[in-house]
Amino acid sequence: MAAFLPIGGVLATLVGMGAAWVLGFSTSASTFVAVIVTVLCVLVATFALARARARALRTTA
Structure with a gap:
C-alpha cells in the first residue's frame, strides 16, 4: 500500500x-x-486502489 501513496501524491x-x-x-x-x-x-482514488490491492494480496496469501 505504501508504494502507491507517493505515486498518487505526484x-x-x-x-x-x-x-x-x-x-x-x-x-x-x-x-x-x-x-x-x-x-x-x-x-x-489512490487510497482506494492501494487498499483494494492490499486486501486482494491479503486474501490470496
Missing part, C-alpha cells in the same frame, strides 16, 4: 496543476475549489 500534484492551468492560474474562489476537488479525488 499524480495529484500534476492533476491540480492541470486544473489550475485550465482555469488560467487565477486566484478566484472557483479555481481554488476546482484544484482542491481534483486533488482530493485523485488522493481518494
Whole structure:
C-alpha cells in the first residue's frame, strides 16, 4: 500500500496543476475549489486502489 501513496501524491500534484492551468492560474474562489476537488479525488482514488490491492494480496496469501 505504501508504494502507491507517493505515486498518487505526484499524480495529484500534476492533476491540480492541470486544473489550475485550465482555469488560467487565477486566484478566484472557483479555481481554488476546482484544484482542491481534483486533488482530493485523485488522493481518494489512490487510497482506494492501494487498499483494494492490499486486501486482494491479503486474501490470496
